[in-house]
Every structure is written in C-alpha cells, then in structure tokens.
Amino acid sequence: MFKPISENEAKGKVKEIFEEIKTARQITEVPNFWKSLANNPETLERTWTSLKQVMKKGALDPVVKELIYVAVSITNGCEYCIKSHSLAAKKKGATEEMLNEMIAVTGMANETNRLVEGYQVEVDEIYK
C-alpha cells in the first residue's frame, strides 16, 4: 500500500532526519524502515527521537538493549525487526554465542509463560 520514500523524494524535515540517521548509524543508505515511516513525517520524527533516547547507553549497555529488542521481536514474529536488530546487536559487540543464548532464553520464557497460564498459577506472596 505504502511505498518507501526514497532519499531523492525526501524534503524538509524528512530529508534532515534521513541525513541524521545516516550519520548516526554510519551507513550510506537509509534503511527501508525509515523510508517507510517517512510516509508520515510526524511518526518518522517521533520514532527516531524516541529510539535514540531509549536505546542509548544508560544503566544498561546498548548491546543488552539490542538483545532485549530482538527477544521481543522474536516473540512477536517480526522478521524485519529480528534481522535488522540482530545486525545492530552484532555491530555493537554481540557475539554469536550471546545471540544463541538470548534465543534460548526467549524460547524458554515463551514455554514457561504458557505453563503458568495453563496451570493458572497464583502469584506467591513473596512476589507481590
């Protein structure tokens, strides 16, 4: 339905953010995700601003944040998100071993989440 907005078509605010993305990520081409969001410049700007804030170094390392991001994307089954953020995780220092372990935890959490629902486990006092 929506076509990605190419760098040539980008104007004003969109063009600015495209430039900022390329500089910040040290890439030569704007990824399809951002080109698609450009269909709604407000969403493009809001998402880029939020993502920068949320994924920056804080109490958690950026690589840990990327791993959490991929774990959520695996749970939601979003192919683009899994692939792009797995690469981002690697660029920030994640090893294959770390990704392997993250996948194992994600699989296991999804299993035990359903065991909890299946048995309708009541919350213990100590967890309240």
Add this chain to the structure above:
Amino acid sequence: MFKPISENEAKGKVKEIFEEIKTARQITEVPNFWKSLANNPETLERTWTSLKQVMKKGALDPVVKELIYVAVSITNGCEYCIKSHSLAAKKKGATEEMLNEMIAVTGMANETNRLVEGYQVEVDEIYK
C-alpha cells in the same frame, strides 16, 4: 482446575526436585509455579533441568538473561512471570534503573514491530 502440589504431598522425583529448587534458590518454600508443574512430574523435571541450563552464566550474564526473560513475559502479558522474574533479576543484581530501561526498550520494540507490519517494510539487502 489444577491445584498446586504441596510439599507434604510431594513424593519421589517430585520431592527430590522440590528440595533441589529450595537449595539452589536459597528459599524456604517452593514457589507456586513448581508446585503446579508437579501435577505432571515429567514436565516438572524437564522444565527445571532446562531452566537451569538456559539461565546459567554463559556468554550472557544471568542478570541479562533475567531481563530478557521479563521482556518476553511483558510482551506476552504473563503477570506471574513478570513478577517472579523481576524479583529474580533484582536478586541477581538488577537495579531499578536497569528494570526501567528494560521496560522502555520492551515498549518501544513492541511499537516499532507494529510500525514495520503496518508499513509492510521489506527487508533491506544488508540485513539478509
């Protein structure tokens, strides 16, 4: 439907695993999750064995694994899982600040996952 199996009712394999859980976790009472799984001793044993293996220290720190676990549980909306593993994360060293940031990443990932679906974003060559 299923009632948790109390420590008094536990026999054989179930009793053994209950003891192991208390020792490993340094707690004095078996949590409801494990008491519920005891309705199916095979599931109890398999889950305990798997969880120990998956959550142990490896390339990722146990605290990072717990944060990933909670992020998945938030995405699935499993209250028991969120509460019990948030506590586990804290016991292993997670600070409130770390939990706050993990929640922010989890929320953001869930938003952008849907932006990707909404715009049906195609995977860029560099991510393949």
Add this chain to the structure above:
Amino acid sequence: MFKPISENEAKGKVKEIFEEIKTARQITEVPNFWKSLANNPETLERTWTSLKQVMKKGALDPVVKELIYVAVSITNGCEYCIKSHSLAAKKKGATEEMLNEMIAVTGMANETNRLVEGYQVEVDEIYK
C-alpha cells in the same frame, strides 16, 4: 463498561438463546460469557450458532476440540477461556492426564515457535 444482561432482563431473541444454552449445556444458569454477549444480540446469536457448529462431533472428537480450544486460550492468556473450556473438556471426558499433556505440548510449541523465529529457519522443500 458493559454489564452482563441478567436472565430477568433478557427479552425476545436473547431470552430464546439463553434458554437454548441452558438446555444444550444442561446447566441451570447462563454463564457470564453469554450474558455479556447479550449486550449485542447479533453477536450473541452469531457466536452461539457458530460455536455449536464448530465444536460439534465431526472428524474430531468434541473432547479433542475442547483441548485445542484451551491450547489456543493458554497461548492468548485468556483466563476465563482457559477455565471455562477446561471444565467443558472435563465434562466431555478429558482426564487430568490429558489436560497435563495438552499443557506440555502447548508450552513446547510456544518455545519451538520462537526458536524458529529466532533462527529465521527457512521452510524445507518437503514442507512446501
């Protein structure tokens, strides 16, 4: 927001369906699910008609259908659905052992579904 429509308030089409539900299920009180749907008589009628058709004996046994129903509800984390259809499964002949095994399969399927997403496994030729 919506209050269940009590049997006393029910009129016309709604009253008729309430009676039919009690007779078909051999119960003396209409469950909250149907009382809630009665806020939209069209949804009440359509859902009751569909459910009767879908859950009736066919190539699959009604008890197998109830087990599938609960497995889906566990995956979606719908408490009411898990509880009411676990009871329905039992009434139709499901044993605790069968329910235990269904929960184990449901947990396992949720884990492996995410391993597939995590590793982005490509469909083998033989499965196409």
Add this chain to the structure above:
Amino acid sequence: MFKPISENEAKGKVKEIFEEIKTARQITEVPNFWKSLANNPETLERTWTSLKQVMKKGALDPVVKELIYVAVSITNGCEYCIKSHSLAAKKKGATEEMLNEMIAVTGMANETNRLVEGYQVEVDEIYK
C-alpha cells in the same frame, strides 16, 4: 498443505457463495482467502455470513470497521489480512492520511500496553 479451490472446481454451496462474493465485492475473481476456506464449505459459509454482518454499516462506518480490522491484523502480524483489508479500507474511502494515523495509533497502543504490563499498573477506581 491445502490448495485453494478454483472457481472451476467449485460446486453447489461453494459455487453459490463464490458468485455472491464476486457480486457483493464487484470483483471478477474470487480472492485466495475464500478459495482456501472452500476446503471446508461450512467454514466458508459461516465466515462469509459473519463477515457481511459484522462489517456492514451500523453505528460505525464501514471504513472505520476496516481500519479497526487492519489495526488488529497489524498487531497479529498477518500479512494477507493487512494487505487485503488496507485495500478494502481504501475502496470504502480511507485516505493515505487516515491509514497513516491508524498505524501510528496501533504502534502506540502496542507500546503503552507493554508499559502497563511492565509496571503492572493497577486499575484505577474510576475505570472499574
């Protein structure tokens, strides 16, 4: 596993519904969704009847209903559903601007849903 039933293969009830779909939607070819459901004529008939009833003009405009439909499909990550109902929305009058805003709301709702789970927010009295 299942192959779509072509219009040539269609017989009896299935053939009738295929004709009705083409007339109602003013299209010259039956979409794959309906051809696939034809593997189970009961499901085909029930779904067509339900969809007509649910999506018709009522208190809500058909275009609003299509937007809600797409929002749910985005949340579930169903490509076919997103694409076919985005087109349906457009045919019924949705503009690109409306679709852009619907996607933004859908993304946002998915984020805040997880913030609520992450912080385990208790329901305020006024919302009960």
Add this chain to the structure above:
Amino acid sequence: MFKPISENEAKGKVKEIFEEIKTARQITEVPNFWKSLANNPETLERTWTSLKQVMKKGALDPVVKELIYVAVSITNGCEYCIKSHSLAAKKKGATEEMLNEMIAVTGMANETNRLVEGYQVEVDEIYK
C-alpha cells in the same frame, strides 16, 4: 516491584507533567498509569508527548482513534488499557452501540487472521 509515584512525591519535570495531564484530561487525580511511568521520568515525558500527538484530531476523529486503541488492547489482552481507553472513547462520544460493533470487528478479525494462517493463504496479485 514498582510503586506508583504519588502526586506528593512528584518533583520537577514529573510534577509539571502530572499537572498538565490533570488539566488536559479535566480530571482531579492522576491515573495509576502515569504515576507508574513516573518511575522513569524520561519514559513519562516521552509517552505523554507521543500520546498527545498520536491521539489528537487529524484525518481520523479522536473517537475513532480511541476505538482503534481499544481494539489493539483487546487483542493483546491488556485489562487496564481496555478499561481506561473504553472510558476515554465514551467521554469523546462513543456510544455503547459503537463499542459493541468495535468488539465484534475485533473478534472477527482475530478469527479470520487465524483462518489465513491455518490455510497459509497466498497474497493475491491485486493486494500486492
């Protein structure tokens, strides 16, 4: 784990946003959602700013946006979100009839989404 930050405890940025929320929503008490987010002032500010932008009148009416929001929350099974945004929808003019129809569409979309997955329906040329 996290306790809501009361209005008395609120300081600086948090206090300001709390005041703004009460004024904008014409309420006398800050809802638990915002009190909980206040555990992470950055998340509080970012979410409040985003929500105002996304939910404001645009090509879509605010009441339609609230209905979409609730539809997503129903799909995710988030009780707080369903309850608080159903009330918001009503305040902005949604009738019970409109809510009833939105729920019907949401249920139906979730059913057909799974029929599409079950039959692995291929995207028709006209939807590409």
Add this chain to the structure above:
Amino acid sequence: MFKPISENEAKGKVKEIFEEIKTARQITEVPNFWKSLANNPETLERTWTSLKQVMKKGALDPVVKELIYVAVSITNGCEYCIKSHSLAAKKKGATEEMLNEMIAVTGMANETNRLVEGYQVEVDEIYK
C-alpha cells in the same frame, strides 16, 4: 544471521543427534529446524530430548498432540511450524477433514478469546 549447520559440518554430539533424528523420523535429510538449532548444541540436544518426551504417545494420541501443536503455531503465526507439523500430523494419520476442523476451532477460539476480553467477562463461580 545464523546459517543452518549442514550434515557435513556436524561433529560429535550434533552429528549423533542428526543421525538419531533421521532414524526416528525415517527421513533421509535433517530438516532446517534442527540444522539451525545446531548453532547451539545445548539447545539442539535439549529441544530434541524434550520434543520426543512431550510428543510421544500418552493419555493423548500423537496425532492429537500434533493438531494441538499446529493450533498453537497458527495462533502465533509461525509459517515453518504450521507447515512442518501439519505434515507430521498427516503422517501420523490426520485427515484433511481433521485439519479443517482444527483450523475452524482455532479461528473460533481466537474470536471468542477477544469477545471475552472486549466485554471483560468475569469468571463464573462454577469455573473457579
């Protein structure tokens, strides 16, 4: 990111499990799922062991277990899982009619799950 480990590359534990899979399933080539898991030999071994235990004949027939497995995979939208386990179900004796009915139940359960959430239906006493 991860490439499947081919049978030629497989060594030690991985090679052993690959052989066991081919013998148990009476197939001449290891499916991509297992080749992908081989990136993490611990996950490969644990998953194979668990799957054998969970899917074996018990109170439930293996074909019923496969149907439950597919129902969950449809709900999660996992293409590989739907396709591979639909074939497994057929090999174990599932007919097209049985698969058709399983899909109908899965769709219906997903609809009613959301009707329950939409109306926020309270659990009846008899289901507790």
